[in-house]
Each structure stands twice: as C-alpha cells, then as structure tokens.
Amino acid sequence: MRLREPTAADLRPELLGTAFRSPILLASGTAGFGLELLRMDHLDGVGGLVSKATTLKPREGNPPPRIAETRFGLLNAIGLANPGVDSVLSDILPRLSGLPCPLLVNVAGSTEQEYGLVVERLEESDLPLGYEINVSCPNVAEGGMLFGADPAAVERISRRVADRTRKPFSVKLTPNEGSIVESAAAAEEGGADAVTVCNTFLGMSIDWREAKPQLSNLTGGYTSPTLLPLVVARVYSVSGSVQIPVIASGGVGRAEDVLELLSAGARLVEVGTLLLRSPDDVCRLTKEMEGLLE
Amino acid sequence: MESNSGDPGPLETMATLNTVEEVARGVFRHRYVAPAIADGAEPGQFVQIEVSHLAFPVTRRPFTVSRVMEEEGAFEIVFEVVGRGTAILASSIPGRSLSVMGPLGRGYRTAEGSWALIGGGMGAAGFPFLSERVDVRLAILGARSTEQLLPCEAGELLIATEDGSRGRCGLVTDLVFEACLDRYDHLALCGPLPMMHAVVEFLTEDVLERTQVSAESRMACGWGVCEGCVIPCVDGYRKCCTDGPVFPASDIDWAGWMELCG
Ligand SMILES: Cc1cc2nc3c(=O)[nH]c(=O)nc-3n(C[C@H](O)[C@H](O)[C@H](O)COP(=O)(O)OP(=O)(O)OC[C@H]3O[C@@H](n4cnc5c(N)ncnc54)[C@H](O)[C@@H]3O)c2cc1C
Ligand SMILES: Cc1cc2nc3c(=O)[nH]c(=O)nc-3n(C[C@H](O)[C@H](O)[C@H](O)COP(=O)(O)O)c2cc1C
Numbered sequence: 366m367r368l369r370e371p372t373a374a375d376l377r378p379e380l381l382g383t384a385f386r387s388p389i390l391l392a393s394g395t396a397g398f399g400l401e402l403l404r405m406d407h408l409d410g411v412g413g414l415v416s417k418a419t420t421l422k423p424r425e426g427n428p429p430p431r432i433a434e435t436r437f438g439l440l441n442a443i444g445l446a447n448p449g450v451d452s453v454l455s456d457i458l459p460r461l462s463g464l465p466c467p468l469l470v471n472v473a474g475s476t477e478q479e480y481g482l483v484v485e486r487l488e489e490s491d492l493p494l495g496y497e498i499n500v501s502c503p504n505v506a507e508g509g510m511l512f513g514a515d516p517a518a519v520e521r522i523s524r525r526v527a528d529r530t531r532k533p534f535s536v537k538l539t540p541n542e543g544s545i546v547e548s549a550a551a552a553e554e555g556g557a558d559a560v561t562v563c564n565t566f567l568g569m570s571i572d573w574r575e576a577k578p579q580l581s582n583l584t585g586g587y588t589s590p591t592l593l594p595l596v597v598a599r600v601y602s603v604s605g606s607v608q609i610p611v612i613a614s615g616g617v618g619r620a621e622d623v624l625e626l627l628s629a630g631a632r633l634v635e636v637g638t639l640l641l642r643s644p645d646d647v648c649r650l651t652k653e654m655e656g657l658l659e
Numbered sequence: 660m661e662s663n664s665g666d667p668g669p670l671e672t673m674a675t676l677n678t679v680e681e682v683a684r685g686v687f688r689h690r691y692v693a694p695a696i697a698d699g700a701e702p703g704q705f706v707q708i709e710v711s712h713l714a715f716p717v718t719r720r721p722f723t724v725s726r727v728m729e730e731e732g733a734f735e736i737v738f739e740v741v742g743r744g745t746a747i748l749a750s751s752i753p754g755r756s757l758s759v760m761g762p763l764g765r766g767y768r769t770a771e772g773s774w775a776l777i778g779g780g781m782g783a784a785g786f787p788f789l790s791e792r793v794d795v796r797l798a799i800l801g802a803r804s805t806e807q808l809l810p811c812e813a814g815e816l817l818i819a820t821e822d823g824s825r826g827r828c829g830l831v832t833d834l835v836f837e838a839c840l841d842r843y844d845h846l847a848l849c850g851p852l853p854m855m856h857a858v859v860e861f862l863t864e865d866v867l868e869r870t871q872v873s874a875e876s877r878m879a880c881g882w883g884v885c886e887g888c889v890i891p892c893v894d895g896y897r898k899c900c901t902d903g904p905v906f907p908a909s910d911i912d913w914a915g916w917m918e919l920c921g
C-alpha cells in the first residue's frame with residue numbers, strides 16, 4: 366500500500382520549481398482569470414490559480430442553458446468560452462501582476478497543433494508559472510476529451526508543449542474514456558511535469574415531463590462532492606504508475622477531502638465547484654487542514 | 660444617467676433572517692439583517708443566498724433585492740417556492756444565519772423622468788426598491804391570482820390576474836397592448852421570458868430604446884467567473900450576473916433567447 370499520512374509539510378508542497386504556500390489550487394473554469402478574486406481580495410490561503418481554458422481564437426462557448434443543478438451535483442456545458450490568447454496576453458495578464466499566488470494557464474485546442482501555438486504565444490508573458498494542458502474537456506465537439514482518451518495523442522501534444530516552453534506544465538486527463546493510467550504515462554513520456562487527475566465526468570439530465578434536456582449541449586461535465594471516491598481511486602492508481610507529481614481535481618467539499626486526496630498520492634489539489642459557491646470556504650481550507658493535522 | 664457598477668462589492672456576509680412572512684400561498688418575504696448589503700445595494704441588483712450549509716444544493720440561489728431598510732441595516736427578498744432550494748429557504752425560521760453574497764450585478768440605470776414598470780409574477784419582486792428611487796407613474800402587474808400579486812407603489816396601477824380574482828382576467832400583455840407607453844420616459848420590464856418577449860415585440864423601436872429588462876438565467880457562481888449564465892445579446896453572449904441582470908432591452912437578441920430558453 367502506498368497511502369501516505371499527510372503531514373504539515375504537505376501543506377507547503379514544493380514542486381514544479383515552486384514552493385507553494387498551500388496545496389489548494391483554484392480549478393480551471395471556476396476562478397475566471399483571477400480578476401474577480403483579486404478585486405475581492407479573496408486569495409488568502411490559496412496555493413495557486415488555474416485560469417479558464419485559453420484557446421487560439423476567441424470562443425463564444427455553447428448556447429445557454431449551460432448550467433443545470435441536479436439532486437447531488439452540478440452539470441456544466443460552458444464550451445470553453447474565452448476571449449482567445451491575444452486578448453489574454455494584452456488585456457488580462459497585465460492586470461494580474463498583483464496576483465498573490467502562482468498562475469497556471471489552462472490551454473485547450475481543437476487540433477493538436479493549436480496547443481503548441483497557444484503555448485508559444487503565452488511564452489511572451491513572464492507572469493504564468495506554467496500551464497495546464499486540457500486534453501479532457503467533455504463539452505466541445507472537436508478535440509477535448511477525444512485527445513485525452515488516446516495515449517498517443519496525449520504524448521504528441523505533451524511533446525509539442527514541452528518543445529515550446531521551459532516552464533512546467535501539467536496535462537489534465539479525462540476520467541471518461543480510455544485508460545487514465547495509460548494517458549498519464551503518455552503525458553510523462555511526452556515531457557509533462559505533472560498530470561491533473563481529472564476533468565469532469567460526462568453527464569446528462571433530462572426534464573422527463575417535457576422530454577427536454579436541461580442543457581442545450583445535451584451533455585455536460587458533472588461535478589459533485591459525491592464523486593470524491595472516484596477521484597481518490599484515480600489519483601491513487603495514477604500516482605502509483607508515474608514518477609511525475611499528480612494534481613488532484615474533483616470532489617472536494619471540505620478540508621478532510623483535500624487530506625484524503627493527499628493521502629492517495631496527490632501533491633496539489635484543485636477546488637472548483639466549492640469555489641463557485643464560497644470563496645471564503647475555500648480560503649479557509651488550508652487553516653482547517655492545519656487544525657486537523659495538529 | 661447614473662450607471663451602477665458591476666463590481667462585486669463586499670462579498671460573503673452572514674445575514675440574520677429576522678422576519679418571515681408568507682405573503683401568498685408559496686410566496687415568502689424574508690427580511691435579513693446585513694448592513695454591508697443594505698448599504699451598498701441598488702435597485703435591480705441581486706443577492707446569492709446559500710440556502711443550506713450542507714453539501715447540497717451545491718450552488719447558491721439568486722434573488723432580487725426587493726427593498727432595503729437602511730436604518731435597520733436590512734434588506735428584503737420576495738420569492739416563490741419552485742424547487743428544492745427555494746423550499747429549503749422557505750422553511751427557515753427567524754434567527755437563522757445564512758451566508759449571502761451581494762449586492763451583485765448591474766441594477767437599473769436610475770434616471771430622472773417618468774417611469775412605467777411592467778412585471779409578471781415574481782418579476783415584480785424588485786419594483787418596491789426601484790419605486791423608492793424613481794418616479795413611477797404607472798405599474799402594470801400580472802399574476803396567476805390576486806394572492807400572488809406583489810405590492811408596488813405607483814401613480815397608476817393596472818392589474819391582470821389569470822383567474823380574474825383581481826383586475827383584468829387575463830395576462831399582463833393584454834394590459835400592455837392597451838396602455839399608452841410612449842408617454843413615459845423610462846420603462847422597466849421583468850417577468851417570465853415569454854411574457855417579456857411578447858411585450859418587447861409589441862413596443863415601438865422608440866419605446867424599446869427606453870426600456871430596461873431585468874433578465875434571469877441559471878447561475879452557478881453569480882459573480883462572473885463560471886460563464887454559465889449567458890444571455891444572447893445582439894453583440895454575442897453576455898453574462899447575466901455581471902453584465903446584467905438589468906440590460907437595455909435593445910441589447911438583447913430576443914429571438915435567440917426565446918428559441919433557446921423560452
Ligand atoms: C438575478 C436573478 C434574480 C432572481 N430573483 C428572484 C426573486 O426575486 N424571486 C423569486 O422568486 N425568484 C427569483 N429568481 C429565480 C430564483 O433564483 C429561482 O426560482 C431559484 O433559483 C430556483 O431554485 P430551486 O432550487 O427552488 O429550484 P430548482 O429545483 O433548482 O429548479 C426549479 C425550477 O427553477 C428554475 N431555476 C433554477 N435556477 C434558476 C435561476 N437561477 N433562475 C431562474 N430559474 C431558475 C429551473 O429551471 C426549474 O424550472 C431570480 C433569478 C435570478 C437569476
Ligand atoms: C463551470 C465549470 C467550468 C469549467 N471549465 C473548465 C475549463 O475551462 N478547463 C478545464 O480544464 N476544466 C474546467 N472545469 C473543470 C474543473 O477545473 C475541475 O476539474 C472540476 O470542476 C472538478 O473539480 P470540483 O469537483 O472541485 O468542481 C470546469 C468546471 C466547472 C464547474
């Protein structure tokens with residue numbers, strides 16, 4: 366058994382060439398590009414922030430409704446809405462100089478080439494610590510999780526990125542198709558510095574009275590604290606099969622959940638849906654973990 | 660015109676529920692003590708209430724600020740029970756403390772001149788606050804029945820109920836079609852999308868230019884980060900929570916919005 370007992374040192378992890386003040390990362394798509402949280406001064410106790418997915422061209426995203434809450438979780442089908450890399454470089458990153466924690470830019474593409482092109486452009490800015498390569502979005506017709514399910518594609522995309530940056534990057538994998546362990550190994554082989562386990566679970570919700578889907582995209586990415594065991598299992602198996610660090614993503618509802626993911630082998634832990642509901646609760650997680658470890 | 664900022668203000672605050680009133684069957688008025696929100700709110704802005712501190716529901720629920728009582732440091736919401744979140748909120752008893760985010764979004768551009776308000780159902784929830792700040796000459800309100808009608812201060816009040824229990828038996832739109840709306844400098848419109856669409860279809864271009872709409876959309880965050888709440892506008896999608904919820908009526912792509920969400 367490789368389970369670990371988290372210690373105080375795990376709350377100040379050192380990886381990706383950085384000393385993090387907390388293992389908590391704000392998950393992509395739930396913190397925007399950080400401007401709102403910066404303005405609200407709501408980044409205490411947060412180890413880092415992962416931006417909304419950035420693509421080469423601006424993307425409008427999917428038609429509404431994009432959100433549906435189900436009995437025990439949330440479905441979203443945003444469709445990678447973002448202003449595009451030019452605007453991220455010229456309008457957004459310059460306004461983030463006061464960010465009190467490292468930034469990872471989440472990068473998405475509808476072709477394998479696009480990942481390399483976006484990273485190449487982002488290299489113009491010194492601000493990001495590195496990248497999170499999103500090969501796992503369930504809400505787009507092209508690319509997205511199709512790449513993540515194919516280890517050969519994951520390796521090629523990782524290599525493209527590795528060739529274009531000296532900054533660290535993590536490859537964010539899908540739980541939906543293919544073998545996440547094989548995809549993680551492929552990312553490592555391609556030069557990734559970490560893997561993020563994992564993106565959202567594909568889900569669907571129907572208003573049966575009217576035989577109408579709740580989301581205009583029909584399906585969406587499902588998030589819920591009930592998914593924690595599914596993420597723990599994947600973090601455990603991936604961290605046992607690769608040498609690079611694992612960033613956990615999914616299912617965190619409270620401080621104990623973060624410690625559980627650290628115990629399964631994660632070094633950093635992303636928090637998404639909880640952040641949408643309460644930035645304050647997320648800021649408190651690190652202190653709460655300190656209390657739990659005393 | 661004064662434009663209310665879309666900046667998120669002081670964010671999460673613990674608000675104490677101090678009065679609960681069931682104003683009609685299934686419709687509740689809650690008064691919360693939360694000075695930060697009462698001081699900062701503008702008509703048309705909303706709050707995001709964490710209806711339960713348990714794990715579910717996983718998101719907050721948005722409600723328009725119906726009125727503020729600045730001396731008491733309190734604000735009110737009026738809401739209808741339509742599902743689980745509103746049912747949990749409705750079962751709260753005075754003294755309960757809840758986490759509230761707000762005031763959020765851009766409210767009405769309050770301007771001098773005469774106003775006409777058109778509201779359907781819970782769409783009128785924000786009108787008491789607006790009518791304290793602007794000169795409301797006419798309000799046209801509709802509800803299923805007299806029980807669900809929300810109060811509103813106005814020079815002239817026209818009412819339609821679907822069951823005929825008060826005012827005209829019919830829909831708000833029936834009254835709107837008869838009213839002489841060119842007389843007013845500003846219009847505020849809020850209600851179910853099909854009703855708002857019908858009203859907008861009827862307005863002349865000139866009146867439409869003077870109309871502001873309080874839009875609703877399903878929200879996950881309410882503070883601008885998730886991109887979940889977009890409304891089709893003539894220049895593309897815009898976020899209901901930070902670009903709105905109040906939009907100039909002529910900014911909205913009505914046909915597109917109706918097709919997707921109507
Ligand atoms: C800016 C804004 C202001 C609002 N102000 C008021 C108000 O003053 N009074 C009032 O009664 N209601 C208001 N609403 C609507 C209110 O937020 C929803 O009725 C509530 O979120 C439903 O929650 P629920 O858990 O009870 O319903 P659920 O069980 O989640 O869903 C029940 C029904 O409500 C719809 N719904 C769910 N969430 C929303 C939402 N965010 N907006 C609109 N419909 C939704 C669903 O599509 C479904 O048909 C407002 C909504 C917005 C966006
Ligand atoms: C509204 C929303 C938008 C998201 N957008 C992205 C995205 O753009 N890129 C990405 O890699 N993941 C995205 N995700 C997935 C999150 O980053 C995270 O992996 C997921 O929400 C699981 O964590 P949680 O259970 O803490 O929410 C999104 C999630 C949500 C809820």
Ligand code: FES
Nearest residue numbers: 881885886888900
């Ligand atoms: S509800 Fe999240 S951006 Fe509007």
